[in-house]
Amino acid sequence: MNTPPSKIICVGRNYADHARELGNEIPDRPVLFIKPPSSLVALEAGISWNTAWGSCHYECELSLRIDRPLQGETDAQKALQAVGAVTLGLDLTLRDLQDQLKKKGQPWERAKAFDGACMLADWIDVSEVKAWDQLRFNFQVNDEIRQQGDTSLLIFNIADLLVDINQVFSLQPGDVIMTGTPAGVAALTFGDQLTMTLHGQTQDFVWKTFVK
Ligand code: ZN
Numbered sequence: 001m002n003t004p005p006s007k008i009i010c011v012g013r014n015y016a017d018h019a020r021e022l023g024n025e026i027p028d029r030p031v032l033f034i035k036p037p038s039s040l041v042a043l044e045a046g047i048s049w050n051t052a053w054g055s056c057h058y059e060c061e062l063s064l065r066i067d068r069p070l071q072g073e074t075d076a077q078k079a080l081q082a083v084g085a086v087t088l089g090l091d092l093t094l095r096d097l098q099d100q101l102k103k104k105g106q107p108w109e110r111a112k113a114f115d116g117a118c119m120l121a122d123w124i125d126v127s128e129v130k131a132w133d134q135l136r137f138n139f140q141v142n143d144e145i146r147q148q149g150d151t152s153l154l155i156f157n158i159a160d161l162l163v164d165i166n167q168v169f170s171l172q173p174g175d176v177i178m179t180g181t182p183a184g185v186a187a188l189t190f191g192d193q194l195t196m197t198l199h200g201q202t203q204d205f206v207w208k209t210f211v212k
Contacts, residue, residue: 191210
């Protein structure tokens, strides 16, 4: 299924070690924000941003595709059944600008929802997920592992996230949820070669992109 998303819902601070590395408190409910479909950019296109706004950080995240409509669902199992595919994505963030916006108490969209701020790899059928709390992935910059994700370490697990999100936003087929990034975020530099690896049930899925 290739329905374009009506929205991409992102979860902030869902790994305690990442919240700490940016000096943020551990949240008592999920921190949510949205990227519009216009922020999507293909792996092959590579990453670019307006350098007048300062640094751009990578945040590699397990991402979910919703295949069935979901509205106000409170049953965790039913919510999970609406997920049809998974992949890895990059929640690209203009960190210097985001820091300025945070200090002023302003919304983050300028730093996180700009054109090119969301890169999603190819969708993998949900049958590759053995258990929602046992998914692991990693992110490499120029062959050095910078981030390691493990859904057993999420502050809010996938089922709880879906239920919480669905009390706020109805979900349509094609909608995407980015579940938060582990520690290790840092600034990208021109020419960086980036590799995302998702450990599936039967094989590893590997995707490459670059900073142009
Ligand atoms: Zn993120």
